[in-house]
Amino acid sequence: MRCTRAIAASWRCNNTALTMRDVFILGSGQTAVGEHWDLSLRQLARTAVSAALNAALPARPQALFVANMLAGQLSGQRQLGALLADYCGLRGIEAIRVEAAGASGGAALRQAYIAVASGVVDTALVLGVEKLTDKVGSSVAAALGSAADADWEAAHGATQPALAALIMQRYMHEQHLSLQQFAGFSVNAHSNGRTNPNAMFRNNLKAESFASAAMVAEPVNMFDTAPEADGAAALVLGAAHMLAPAAARIRVAASALCTDAFALADRADVLQLRAAQQSVQQAQAQASCGAADIDLFELHDGFTILAALALEAAGYAQPGSGWQLAHAGKIGLQGEIPISTFGGLKARGNPGGATGVYQAVEVEQQLRGAAGANQVQRARRGMLQGLGGNGATAVTHIFECLN
Amino acid sequence: MNQPMPTQAEIKPMLPVLPVGVAGYGAYVPRFRLPAAEVARVWTGNTGNSLAVTEKAVAGLDEDVVTMSIEAARNAIARAEIDPVDIRAVWVGSESHPYAVKPTATIVAEAIGAVPHTQAADWQFACKAGTEAIQAGIGLVGSGMARYVVAIGMDTAQGRPGDALEYTAGAGGAAILLGPAAESLAVIEGSHSVVTDTPDFWRRQHERYPEHGQRFTGEPAYFRHVTTAASELMQGLGTTAGDYAHVVFHQPNAKFPQRAGQLLGFKPEQLEAGLLAPFIGNTYAGSALLGLTAVFDKAAAGERVLLVSFGSGAGSDAIAFRVTARMQAQRDLAPSTATYIARRTQIDYALYARYRGKLALQ
Amino acid sequence: MEVSRNWRLQSQRYRMEGLRCEQCGTVIFPARAHCPQCAGESFASLALRGLGEVYSFTQVHDAPAGFEHDAPFFLALVRLDEGPLVTAQLTDVERETVHIGMPVEMVTRKLREDGERGMLVYGYKFRPLLRQRRPDEAVALPARVRVPATEAVAA
Numbered sequence: 001m002r003c004t005r006a007i008a009a010s011w012r013c014n015n016t017a018l019t020m021r022d023v024f025i026l027g028s029g030q031t032a033v034g035e036h037w038d039l040s041l042r043q044l045a046r047t048a049v050s051a052a053l054n055a056a057l058p059a060r061p062q063a064l065f066v067a068n069m070l071a072g073q074l075s076g077q078r079q080l081g082a083l084l085a086d087y088c089g090l091r092g093i094e095a096i097r098v099e100a101a102g103a104s105g106g107a108a109l110r111q112a113y114i115a116v117a118s119g120v121v122d123t124a125l126v127l128g129v130e131k132l133t134d135k136v137g138s139s140v141a142a143a144l145g146s147a148a149d150a151d152w153e154a155a156h157g158a159t160q161p162a163l164a165a166l167i168m169q170r171y172m173h174e175q176h177l178s179l180q181q182f183a184g185f186s187v188n189a190h191s192n193g194r195t196n197p198n199a200m201f202r203n204n205l206k207a208e209s210f211a212s213a214a215m216v217a218e219p220v221n222m223f224d225t226a227p228e229a230d231g232a233a234a235l236v237l238g239a240a241h242m243l244a245p246a247a248a249r250i251r252v253a254a255s256a257l258c259t260d261a262f263a264l265a266d267r268a269d270v271l272q273l274r275a276a277q278q279s280v281q282q283a284q285a286q287a288s289c290g291a292a293d294i295d296l297f298e299l300h301d302g303f304t305i306l307a308a309l310a311l312e313a314a315g316y317a318q319p320g321s322g323w324q325l326a327h328a329g330k331i332g333l334q335g336e337i338p339i340s341t342f343g344g345l346k347a348r349g350n351p352g353g354a355t356g357v358y359q360a361v362e363v364e365q366q367l368r369g370a371a372g373a374n375q376v377q378r379a380r381r382g383m384l385q386g387l388g389g390n391g392a393t394a395v396t397h398i399f400e401c402l403n
Numbered sequence: 404m405n406q407p408m409p410t411q412a413e414i415k416p417m418l419p420v421l422p423v424g425v426a427g428y429g430a431y432v433p434r435f436r437l438p439a440a441e442v443a444r445v446w447t448g449n450t451g452n453s454l455a456v457t458e459k460a461v462a463g464l465d466e467d468v469v470t471m472s473i474e475a476a477r478n479a480i481a482r483a484e485i486d487p488v489d490i491r492a493v494w495v496g497s498e499s500h501p502y503a504v505k506p507t508a509t510i511v512a513e514a515i516g517a518v519p520h521t522q523a524a525d526w527q528f529a530c531k532a533g534t535e536a537i538q539a540g541i542g543l544v545g546s547g548m549a550r551y552v553v554a555i556g557m558d559t560a561q562g563r564p565g566d567a568l569e570y571t572a573g574a575g576g577a578a579i580l581l582g583p584a585a586e587s588l589a590v591i592e593g594s595h596s597v598v599t600d601t602p603d604f605w606r607r608q609h610e611r612y613p614e615h616g617q618r619f620t621g622e623p624a625y626f627r628h629v630t631t632a633a634s635e636l637m638q639g640l641g642t643t644a645g646d647y648a649h650v651v652f653h654q655p656n657a658k659f660p661q662r663a664g665q666l667l668g669f670k671p672e673q674l675e676a677g678l679l680a681p682f683i684g685n686t687y688a689g690s691a692l693l694g695l696t697a698v699f700d701k702a703a704a705g706e707r708v709l710l711v712s713f714g715s716g717a718g719s720d721a722i723a724f725r726v727t728a729r730m731q732a733q734r735d736l737a738p739s740t741a742t743y744i745a746r747r748t749q750i751d752y753a754l755y756a757r758y759r760g761k762l763a764l765q
Numbered sequence: 766m767e768v769s770r771n772w773r774l775q776s777q778r779y780r781m782e783g784l785r786c787e788q789c790g791t792v793i794f795p796a797r798a799h800c801p802q803c804a805g806e807s808f809a810s811l812a813l814r815g816l817g818e819v820y821s822f823t824q825v826h827d828a829p830a831g832f833e834h835d836a837p838f839f840l841a842l843v844r845l846d847e848g849p850l851v852t853a854q855l856t857d858v859e860r861e862t863v864h865i866g867m868p869v870e871m872v873t874r875k876l877r878e879d880g881e882r883g884m885l886v887y888g889y890k891f892r893p894l895l896r897q898r899r900p901d902e903a904v905a906l907p908a909r910v911r912v913p914a915t916e917a918v919a920a
Contacts, residue, residue: 142829151774152795153852155876155888157825157832162840165823166852170842173821173865217840218824265842265850266801270821434857464835465856465874469887473779473873481896501885510887514779514873516812738895746895748859764834 020117024243025250025399026236027055028361032198033231033349041075041131042087044232049088049127052234059242061125063115064088064095067108068128069353073143074135084127094121101147102160102300103388104128105233105356106257106395112237113255113397122239128357129232144228144352147389149263161225161303163264163390165217168305171271172219175320179219182304183210184326186223186346189301192333193343195373200229200349226302226344231351233358248368253289253381254398256282262392271320273306275394276313276385283383283396291315294398295379296338296366298359300387302345310385311337313394338376341366356386360397367401408597408631414639416593416723417538419545424587425724426485426551427580427733429478430696431471432683432743435461437755439570445752446565455657459573459684461750462559464758466574467501472557473514475578478737479553480515482588483580487515490580491549492522492540496532496688497576498606498613499559500525511555522549529604530653531714532556532688533576538594538720540581552581556712558687563612564761571656571680575743576689577696588733589699589708589724595636597628598718605716615715624717625655629663632719633711637667640723644668647723648706651677651694653713655685663711676701682744688714695724697740704728767879771886778888779873781815783849784808792847815871817845817891822855822863831877843869843891857892868894 029051031044039047045066053060064085071077081095098108105128112124132140145159153163172178187207193199205223213222243249260275261267268274284290291314299314301307308322316337317325325331331339342348342362345355363382365371371379381400387393438458443449462471472495480487493512500507508523517523526532526539533556540552557576562568584590603624606613616624629652637643644650650673652660657680664674677694679686686693691712698708708724756762774795776782783794788805794813799806820842828836839855855863856874869891876888 138828138830138833141827142831145829149852151770154829155886156840156853157828157835157838157877158840158852159825159827159829161827162823162825165825166821166840166842169823170821170865214826215824216827218826220823261801263852265852270842270850463856465854465876465890467875467885469885470872470874478896510779513775514887516780742895746857 021119022240023113023116023237023252024240025252025364026059026123026238026242026247027052028233028235028364029055030198030233030358030361031231033200033229033351033358035133036230037133039230041071041077041129042084044131044230045084045127045129046088048129048232048234049125052125052236056236056238059123059236059238061090061123061236062093062121063112063124064090064093064127065108065112065124066095066097066127066129067104067353067357068097068130069099069101069104070130070132070143073146074140075131084129099353100393100395101388102302102352102355103386103393103395104353105359106384106386106397107356107393109235109356109360109397110255110257110395113252116237116239123242124237126235126237126357126360127232128351128354130352130354131230132228132352133230140228152263159217160390161220162217164303164305165220166264167270167309167390168219168303171305171308174271175323177323179221180211181323182224182308182326183207185301185304185307186210188328188331189340189344189346192341192374193347196342196348199343199347200227201343201347220303224304226346226350229349229351231349231354231358233354233361235357235360235364249402250364250367251400251402252397253400254283254286254396256286257393257395258282260392264390271309273309273313273387273391273394275391276310276387276396279385279394279396280314283398287398287400289381289398294337294381294383296341296363296376296382298341298344298363298382298384299339300345300385301340302350302387306387306390307339314383333374333376341371341374341376356384356395359384359386363399367399408627414595414635416595416636416639418593419541421545421547422584423541423545423581423591424584424727425579425589426582426587427479427481427483428588428696428699429475429482429578429737430693430740430743431475431478431557431577432460432575432693432740433462433466433471434746434748435463435750435758436747437461437750437752441752442570455681456571456684457681459571460575460686461755461758462574467559468495468497468499468557469501469507469510471574471576472507472511472555472578475555475557475576476511476515476553479578479580481737482733483582484733484736485551485582487517488520490517490521490551490553492543492552493517494524494526494536494540494553495555495557496526496528496536497557498527498529498532498687499561528718529715530687530690531712531718531720533692534710534712534720534722537579537581537722538596541591541594544581544583550582554579554581556688556692558689560685560687561612561759566612568613568615571685573684573686575683575686575693577692579692586729587727588730589726592707592723592725593636593640594720594722595632595639596718596720597632597635599628601717603715603717620715624715625659625713626663626666628717628719629653629711629713630666632721633667633709636721636723637709642707646707647673647709649676649698649702650674650709650711651691651698652711653691654678654680654694657681679744693740699726699730700734700739700741702726702730704730768884771884781813781871781889783811783813783847785811792849794845794849794851813845813847815889817843817869819855819863819865819867819869820844820850821865824860839863841891854890855892856890862893870894870896
């Protein structure tokens with residue numbers, strides 16, 4: 001399943017194809033996802049950064065892109081670029097925060113990719129960090145809900161689970177489905193999370209108990225939705241000449257970010273993730289590959305309905321039939337299109353703006369053959385996708401191993 | 404009736420210069436019902452009460468005098484089929500305005516599309532705040548100052564938990580859209596008011612629940628004012644009880660209006676169409692007006708209707724109407740009062756306590 | 766407290782004032798600067814009738830800050846007769862009766878309170894259709910405590 005190698009990513013701007021440099025992953029690190037009562041935002045960040053910098057030695061980052069969604073609201077902390085550069089021992093370098101709700105991680109990765117590919121810097125550090133547990137209950141729900149339209153959605157009590165529920169209810173209505181038919185997504189995620197030491201949930205989920213969980217926003221229940229928690233993950237990107245001679249050559253083969261109508265009600269089709277679809281098409285064009293050439297897909301399974309719609313948007317299922325992939329033979333580690341290979345948002349946990357960077361670290365591990373019990377066999381090319389606000393922002397990357 | 408009021412030799416009913424009528428009317432009753440037996444169960448251990456009120460209407464968590472007034476006013480405008488920009492005053496009478504300072508009426512005026520070229524104000528006179536707004540509206544339209552005026556009586560009444568008022572204090576009310584008699588559903592034949600300083604019921608500033616004089620609220624307050632206002636208006640118009648197809652009194656319970664009717668020579672069937680207290684309780688400023696809307700839903704062209712409010716403190720406004728031929732064609736343009744009353748969801752005392760903010764949450 | 770923020774939106778929150786694109790006729794709610802169909806920037810204001818049907822709904826159990834006291838509440842996408850899809854709460858409904866396709870009408874209700882001391886925010890919600898009853902469907906007053914067969918007892 002060896003694919004043709006694109007020498008350089010093609011970049012269309014004003015109909016002029018710009019030549020970009022190849023960008024490689026030099027190293028990565030992550031903390032476990034969970035309730036880190038004893039660690040602050042900056043301590044979480046430093047743990048992940050240290051691990052990534054050690055793995056990338058001797059390269060040192062020239063710029064830091066911090067992915068974070070809610071530090072301003074929940075920690076009273078902004079200007080995370082300077083704060084975390086300083087705290088992580090990188091005082092002086094260029095550093096900014098990137099925010100696109102749940103797509104923040106992928107968006108920051110893309111900024112780092114652009115910085116290196118353009119030649120502006122030779123190395124860039126992407127850090128995803130989210131500290132959610134210093135606030136509890138309805139204030140966290142409201143903060144996460146700020147990804148929605150404040151005037152026309154949140155003002156009416158809409159939360160992210162509620163908006164996902166509106167999509168799911170309609171989908172179930174049109175396809176004549178019961179909640180139970182989505183169980184396979186959560187069962188698969190928990191099965192994979194069980195062997196991920198960094199996962200928040202490391203227990204199996206029984207399919208038969210899926211539909212009986214307490215409702216969050218009907219039909220979205222506790223076993224359907226991903227747990228929000230603390231976490232930090234980091235990735236060092238660099239140009240080809242920054243790679244250590246013996247290092248695995250993991251290339252960022254594609255990077256694409258698209259947007260859709262912001263409010264759910266304004267979408268041309270509520271049941272279609274149009275931004276996700278467009279970003280996948282652009283990414284596959286950049287990587288010169290098709291859906292069948294992807295060996296694993298870390299998608300944004302914050303809710304099972306988003307997993308189903310993301311699979312449809314990426315071309316693995318026809319519209320309305322993505323739910324049919326929800327069993328091990330299709331999406332398991334050795335299935336047709338493995339998803340959530342380390343547990344996904346559902347079992348690894350969903351640390352908001354950091355999630356996309358976790359996805360990137362996990363795909364890198366798969367392509368290096370370092371995924372242990374979670375290894376997808378012969379993984380050469382992996383796709384990752386983050387969604388902000390149930391799909392208003394979608395950012396898709398493809399990594400490939402050149403070894 | 405001890406202490407009858409001094410009477411004048413000749414009572415001249417209040418009549419505007421230009422003839423005025425009811426161009427439209429609209430009711431609102433929230434859907435929740437608390438049975439009186441539920442209140443009795445919680446506070447007395449048995450299920451009886453002597454007030455002849457079976458249950459009362461209770462506002463939901465997202466309802467208050469503003470939202471209920473908006474719907475009633477929209478119903479009135481729908482029946483009148485007028486452009487709301489032609490309304491020159493929006494007046495809301497209530498003793499449960501959601502803000503202590505900030506008009507309910509401006510919110511209602513904004514929501515019904517009457518802004519900005521209109522007058523707007525909140526009225527307060529216990530349970531007769533709605534009828535005094537009607538009388539003032541008759542004056543505004545009858546003087547030629549305004550083509551249309553919306554007068555609303557609406558309340559989400561509260562009684563202290565366990566108090567006799569808690570069995571009856573309900574939620575609801577109505578909007579009366581006043582306009583030229585020529586295009587009206589009912590013509591105003593005259594009105595009359597009596598007031599005295601009679602402290603039968605009050606609520607001090609910053610207090611949550613009202614106080615009342617118990618049996619003092621009866622003879623010296625309700626009956627004295629209601630019967631005087633009604634009899635003097637009928638006398639001034641040269642009519643008697645028998646001339647009215649329907650009479651509607653303020654309804655603090657079912658017994659008071661029945662007895663007032665008896666004292667004035669009305670037969671029970673004249674009260675029947677407008678007697679709503681048994682089903683929705685005492686809706687305070689909304690009470691008499693809601694009864695009037697239920698009568699308008701049924702009344703035939705040419706029939707006379709007498710409306711007599713009562714407000715503690717105390718006073719009574721009596722207003723006489725004659726239904727026109729236009730009523731029949733317009734009344735189905737908005738939901739009937741009976742529709743609202745039939746839209747009924749029974750709740751227990753626990754949900755009532757939650758909906759009405761009687762649980763300490765902080 | 767966001768007094769001016771809510772005040773700015775009153776004509777849309779209270780009356781559902783929308784726009785009609787003067788170029789392609791698309792009805793738009795809430796107002797926006799560009800027509801999503803033709804990118805036109807010229808609009809006429811249009812009062813929406815407030816009638817539509819439930820396109821999708823959810824019962825929200827985990828309420829966000831400011832809505833805790835209302836939980837569980839119903840949130841819906843409502844397809845208006847004029848075309849736009851609107852996100853709004855459903856009110857005066859029970860779980861047993863709410864369904865996709867249910868005809869609804871706009872009512873103005875209290876959306877939230879800004880604490881004990883702050884502003885009351887009013888706006889549109891939707892409830893099962895009440896105002897379009899035909900005369901032959903008129904409901905009679907209950908004789909005493911006659912309970913409709915379809916009534917839901919919430920307890």
